Amino acid sequence: xxxxxxxxxxxxxxxxxxxxxxxxxxxxxIFLQVLIPRFVPKFDLLDLPLLVTIYFSVGWRNPIAxxxxxxxxxxxxxALTSQPLGMNGISQCVVGFFAASLGVKIDVENPGxxxxxxxxxxxxxxxxxxxxxxxxLAFHVRxxxxxxxxxxxxxxxxxxxxxxxxxxxxxxx
Amino acid sequence: MSRYKNILFxxxxxxxxxxxxAVQIRRPNPTGGDQPAVRLIRYWAISLMSPPExxxxxxxxxxxxxxxxxxxxxxxxxxxxxxxxxxxxxxxxQAGLLEDARQGQRLQTLLAFKEHYIxxxxxxxxxxxxxxxxxxxLYIDKGAKDGLKPDMAVITPDGIVGxxxxxxxxxxxxxxxxxxxxxxxxxxxxxxxxxxxxxxxLGQPQIINMLPDERVKPGERxxxxxxxxxxxxxxxxxxxxxxxxxxxxxxxxxxILKPAANLGHLEELLVITQASDRMPAKEQQDLAQSAAQGxxxxxxxxxxxxxxxxxxxxxxxxxxxxGPGQKPAPAATxxxxxxxxxxxALHADHYSPLATPPAASLTPGQAVVDPKxxxxxKSQVAPxxxxxxxxxxxxxxxxxxxxxxxxxxxxDTGVPVKPKHPATGPAVPxxxxxxxxxxxxxxxxxxxxxxxxxxxxxxx
Numbered sequence: 001x002x003x004x005x006x007x008x009x010x011x012x013x014x015x016x017x018x019x020x021x022x023x024x025x026x027x028x029x030i031f032l033q034v035l036i037p038r039f040v041p042k043f044d045l046l047d048l049p050l051l052v053t054i055y056f057s058v059g060w061r062n063p064i065a066x067x068x069x070x071x072x073x074x075x076x077x078x079a080l081t082s083q084p085l086g087m088n089g090i091s092q093c094v095v096g097f098f099a100a101s102l103g104v105k106i107d108v109e110n111p112g113x114x115x116x117x118x119x120x121x122x123x124x125x126x127x128x129x130x131x132x133x134x135x136x137l138a139f140h141v142r143x144x145x146x147x148x149x150x151x152x153x154x155x156x157x158x159x160x161x162x163x164x165x166x167x168x169x170x171x172x173x
Numbered sequence: 174m175s176r177y178k179n180i181l182f183x184x185x186x187x188x189x190x191x192x193x194x195a196v197q198i199r200r201p202n203p204t205g206g207d208q209p210a211v212r213l214i215r216y217w218a219i220s221l222m223s224p225p226e227x228x229x230x231x232x233x234x235x236x237x238x239x240x241x242x243x244x245x246x247x248x249x250x251x252x253x254x255x256x257x258x259x260x261x262x263x264x265x266x267q268a269g270l271l272e273d274a275r276q277g278q279r280l281q282t283l284l285a286f287k288e289h290y291i292x293x294x295x296x297x298x299x300x301x302x303x304x305x306x307x308x309x310x311l312y313i314d315k316g317a318k319d320g321l322k323p324d325m326a327v328i329t330p331d332g333i334v335g336x337x338x339x340x341x342x343x344x345x346x347x348x349x350x351x352x353x354x355x356x357x358x359x360x361x362x363x364x365x366x367x368x369x370x371x372x373x374x375l376g377q378p379q380i381i382n383m384l385p386d387e388r389v390k391p392g393e394r395x396x397x398x399x400x401x402x403x404x405x406x407x408x409x410x411x412x413x414x415x416x417x418x419x420x421x422x423x424x425x426x427x428x429i430l431k432p433a434a435n436l437g438h439l440e441e442l443l444v445i446t447q448a449s450d451r452m453p454a455k456e457q458q459d460l461a462q463s464a465a466q467g468x469x470x471x472x473x474x475x476x477x478x479x480x481x482x483x484x485x486x487x488x489x490x491x492x493x494x495x496g497p498g499q500k501p502a503p504a505a506t507x508x509x510x511x512x513x514x515x516x517x518a519l520h521a522d523h524y525s526p527l528a529t530p531p532a533a534s535l536t537p538g539q540a541v542v543d544p545k546x547x548x549x550x551k552s553q554v555a556p557x558x559x560x561x562x563x564x565x566x567x568x569x570x571x572x573x574x575x576x577x578x579x580x581x582x583x584x585d586t587g588v589p590v591k592p593k594h595p596a597t598g599p600a601v602p603x604x605x606x607x608x609x610x611x612x613x614x615x616x617x618x619x620x621x622x623x624x625x626x627x628x629x630x631x632x633x
Contacts, residue, residue: 031225033304034312041437044306063179071186079218081308082338082348084197085211086190088305093190097183129307136191137198141353142421144374151306 015059021169026052026073034080045151047122049073050092051159054121055166057096058103070096084137091128095121111160118159122152207339216341219312223344226300227314234298264463271464291405293447295319297327299439300344309352309372311335313442316343324403326445332409332433333357333397334442345444350410351378351436358400359410361428364388367398368428370410376436378411380428382419389416395430405448409433 029048036043053073057066074092078085099121106113126148133139197211207215295315303310315321317340327334327347335349336357348355351372359370359380366389368380380395393413399406411430419425 031222034222034301035226035229037302037304038299044304064182067183067186076218079215081303081305082310082354083308084194085214086194090187090190093186142374147375
């Protein structure tokens with residue numbers, strides 16, 4: 001009974017986006033992410049592609065779609081860095097999976113909820129990324145946890161407004 | 174099974190990516206870059222992002238160029254004047270440092286050290302970044318088609334920026350010096366301590382694994398050491414910002430630097446495509462021009478200083494004592510200074526030039542070898558009308574009569590002059606360049622009524 005109710009809610013609340021939006025929004029987010037730090041160096045504290053992953057995952061409410069979205073966006077991000085391919089891919093596919101799983105259970109339209117899930121998933125993404133870097137790849141790099149916490153706070157605040165903007169590209173029923 | 178399909182799918186994707194990571198780490202490309210498959214994926218991503226980046230960069234450059242070239246020309250004349258003055262001042266400074274540079278080059282030649290000069294560069298524009306603070310990467314609009322290769326140094330006029338990592342056909346990746354995976358050999362300019370530079374988690378360049386040294390102070394300049402074979406030696410890196418203890422590797426310290434180049438706002442870069450051990454022709458030309466200009470100014474300054482400190486050389490009346498109650502003579506118009514010969518001695522003594530016999534002619538235990546060099550006692554200085562036989566030759570007259578002046582150096586009045594020396598510097602005992610003191614010619618003895626020649630004064 002409970003399962004059927006959950007499925008019904010999922011069927012009702014699942015968001016559908018045009019294909020062009022699904023392709024263009026991540027591309028634009030990645031493009032802005034690599035372009036704006038040229039003019040605003042501190043912009044790299046923000047992670048727009050991660051916010052896009054979270055947004056689509058909680059909107060689709062489909063863990064497989066969230067996993068694929070996170071993996072592709074993360075791999076493109078990795079390809080633009082000097083790091084091995086897969087570091088962002090792994091972390092963001094995990095985030096996409098859990099964001100989609102969470103979207104089935106809670107109301108993600110509320111700004112407070114969005115603030116919290118953005119903060120939590122940003123921390124999760126950073127944690128997985130650093131775990132891969134330190135323990136799987138054994139890179140000898142230093143971590144400033146305060147810096148990472150500030151990143152999570154900034155992402156969660158900006159994410160609220162960013163989700164609001166993305167809501168406008170969503171087709172109305 | 175369908176119940177676990179989501180989690181199985183996640184696990185499959187994770188395993189796939191972890192295997193990919195392991196392959197990249199365990200099988201690095203022997204040539205130093207990425208593996209072909211990874212490079213292909215990077216190439217696709219960069220090809221996806223580069224065109225819009227170039228469009229944005231081109232349009233921004235066009236707008237800025239239109240503004241700066243046509244609209245905002247208010248202070249160009251003044252700026253041009255200031256720049257000209259600055260160029261002149263820098264040329265003089267360069268001339269002043271020229272001798273030091275030449276000396277340094279001679280020493281380097283002695284030590285068989287090969288200085289690497291930047292002989293050719295390619296200017297490039299920054300079109301993008303990696304977009305994450307985990308990887309300090311820049312993208313520039315020049316690539317292999319422009320002659321760029323991996324590991325070439327990237328600089329600005331202010332200081333070093335980084336090195337090329339991956340080079341594609343029309344774009345290249347620049348690994349900036351504040352990245353945690355970068356590395357550069359650096360040298361602290363004052364303390365001459367060497368170290369390795371790399372970035373920290375906050376994107377600050379730092380010299381790692383340094384032993385504590387109290388001499389390292391904030392503000393000290395840091396330059397490239399040239400030991401990494403990427404950055405030419407002597408390029409500015411930055412200044413010491415602060416020294417912090419390395420908590421993970423005690424007792425080492427980390428020296429945080431403030432980079433010379435503004436790494437946060439980079440637009441135009443120079444890629445060093447060639448470095449040679451010969452100074453470029455253009456640089457040699459500039460150096461020669463600066464040297465000539467500096468020599469002219471130095472000569473002018475030397476004559477000014479001479480005229481100021483020794484006014485008697487240029488104005489004979491300047492040193493004349495006007496006497497009590499007399500007004501000093503008005504300043505005469507500048508005249509050409511006479512040759513810098515010392516004025517003749519009025520009364521020669523032991524300290525007069527050439528009044529002392531050469532050391533080779535002296536005999537131990539004997540006061541004076543040649544009586545001609547003996548100082549004449551006052552009682553023997555005869556007046557002009559006294560017979561020469563009763564007097565000895567005054568030293569001044571001795572010099573005047575015995576020392577043959579060099580050609581043309583004897584004046585009409587018989588005043589002895591210093592012979593010309595082959596070297597301009599002061600004569601040093603035992604120096605082969607020292608002019609030989611001419612032999613004293615002893616005249617033949619005169620009749621008995623006359624005093625022995627050579628000892629008596631010549632009649633005036």
